[in-house]
Amino acid sequence: MLDETISSESVSAEESLFSETTYDLADGELSAVEIGDAQSAETTIVFLHGWLDNAASFYSVMEAFHALAPQYHLCAIDLPGHGMSSNKLGSNFYLFHDYIDDIYQLMPNFSPNKRILVGHSLGALISACYSAAFPEQVSGLVQIEGYAPLSEAPEECVTRLREGVISRHQYRSVPARGYDCVKTAVRHRAQVNKIAPALISPVIERGIKQVGDLWYWRSDGKLKCDALYRLSPMHAKQIMEQVTCPQRVIIGDEGFPYLPQQCRELTENPPEVFTIEGGHHCHLEQPEQVAELILGLVNQTQQ
Template structure:
């Protein structure tokens, strides 16, 4: 696994990569979920690479996550991620592109595939299926709640964690997943602070999340169902949707119709992070799409 960063218009985007674009015709880009990072795909990438030694695999840290830059004063509106991905893909390789997204990453990958169908040869969504949408009458309350969430975040004090182990336990509980499975994401998403002399005693070492606190603010806007349907109908490449048997229930219904390429739906054991719980099955499904392209 190689660490490689790219300078984009709004900062530096970090990636983890296996292989390089030259001996292959396809580049697979993995996009993680909200408050996760590139380590979300460590096991998947290793298993795909074992079966496909010439593969070029790239997992990114979205801005505000992992080792990537924080956007100064930004609250990370969803559509900006599409622009970030567009800038990155131009620098990655001229190869055919397969996008693999988990949760938020699936939303980003689906919208990018719709907007730039000529650039995407395959789309795989894990515990995600198209952009989030809601009824138009929710627009005003979402705007109000989003602004107030920013106020709460600005007032919220920073609470350091006592240890890496505490951070792993916290995330494992929040995501209802075994600690050892979520540990790589936590380890990439946390940083240790040194001792601080307060004039009386030295504070014990503490740990802080790397992610930008502004990521936790509510969105000010969400598209309507009609908008989301138009986006999904514009996707032209082969699509695969991978769902956890105990994942988000609303995803277990085919929410969108595609004029060009109806999605293949596959269920694997696990919850919302099913790719961590069933990496062998998910890797096989991903390879099935890549090998067909």
């Protein structure tokens, strides 16, 4: 039994609205939660969560969006190594660009007519890169608390390489941490993410498992290792210049403060930026408002 932090009413509501699905990849499986039918809907909206979150990050937004526009197909996936999805095989340390390949394998399963990407944080960066590389597959893009792929000056590359390798050694040396109950895990994540426990609880429920007397994260521990390299700012700018579909960026007023300036600097045609109340997980704090902004973007793609 899960801790009382997760109410039975919210779980039963999710079970009645969402369907659990699985998609095959070349080296594993992606788990997803969906509303509607991909083949009969004119448009599919694909939701990509942030680092160490999972598909449950979008439950409340999807519910709010479905109430506004029930004719659309909605699908939120667990990225590889997250939630119910498979871990990457062997010593794969989740290089950022591998996610682009994962989404490329996933996309043929969705509406052949129109696809919209909605990404939060890491998911926002993945969505941007995918929209730039495969513009024929993406009709619209909504990014929440994220914009361009992470980049840094070339002078940082040796330090990045050193620290990345050391982080892998530390991962191999430190055992996984267990929690005595789900409530403790919820309280910990709520403190880290600076969000009310009730709002983050669905993400914890989907992202934790019991082994013996303790609870452990389902997410692959290798996800916490530092990257061995990052793109240069020029690379990031080139990618964002190639995003040609209608685009919106949603930020929390207590989220990442650098995002508005980044949106202005990295492209000659900056996207629409909307600021709402909340922190980095502002979509959990204001799901109805985020759903309305997503629908506004979807409506733009149909003009």
